[in-house]
Amino acid sequence: MITTIDEERGEVIVKTGETEIRYSLSTAEGFAAASKAWVRATWDSKYVYSFAWMGRPIIQLPEDMVRLQEVIWD
Numbered sequence: 001m002i003t004t005i006d007e008e009r010g011e012v013i014v015k016t017g018e019t020e021i022r023y024s025l026s027t028a029e030g031f032a033a034a035s036k037a038w039v040r041a042t043w044d045s046k047y048v049y050s051f052a053w054m055g056r057p058i059i060q061l062p063e064d065m066v067r068l069q070e071v072i073w074d
Contacts (some may be wrong), residue, residue: 003037012037 004013010025012033023030025042042061044049051058 003033005034005037 001014004015005011005025006013012023012025014021014023014033023033025031025034037038048059049057051060051062051065052054058065
């Protein structure tokens with residue numbers, strides 16, 4: 001499966017074999033396809049290993065740490 005994001009047209013193109021499906025970025029399907037591609041790219045590049053919190057390495061996305069901090073604060 002190959003996912004392409006065309007920002008000029010506002011489309012996400014998903015190719016599986018000979019089949020090509022185009023979604024508008026403004027739809028739930030388009031957002032889901034773009035999100036799936038982003039998650040795959042970040043895990044493959046070990047993106048989560050590049051962050052630290054208060055000088056300590058964390059193996060999480062920064063957004064997760066912000067949410068956890070909000071839970072602790074509440």
